[in-house]
Amino acid sequence: MQKDKRNWSAEQKLQAIMPIIRGEVGLTEQARRLKVAESQLYRWRDQANGALMEAFRSNGPSGHERELEEKVAELERLCGKQAVQIELLKKHACYSEGRSADAVDRVAECSN
Secondary structure, three states: OOOOOOOOOHHHHHHHHHHHHOOOOOHHHHHHHHOOOHHHHHHHHHHHHHHHHHHHHOOOOOHHHHHHHHHHHHHHHHHHHHHHHHHHHHHHHHHHOOOOHHHHHOHHHHOO
8 A cells, every 4th residue: 555645835845844853842752743754854854954054054045146246347347348348439420520529538528
């Protein structure tokens, strides 16, 4: 006879092991209450402990944070490049209009 297999969400697993972690109930008793094998609770507890240890070990940004930082850096480079291009276009417009070198240096005055 095969037992019904239940799918437990991450939140349900956490709720199942938290009383054990807090010392409110023993693992054997919790397994009996939830009608799961003790080995299953051991596995969930060990997974949670491993995830906690990894969270404390990683001093740097997560993978997602690194991706976002790289994207920000890329966008900042693009903005800088475009700012230089705009300044060059303004200077070119000043020269094309026959303005003096002083006027070119005062690019703000060149904006129409």
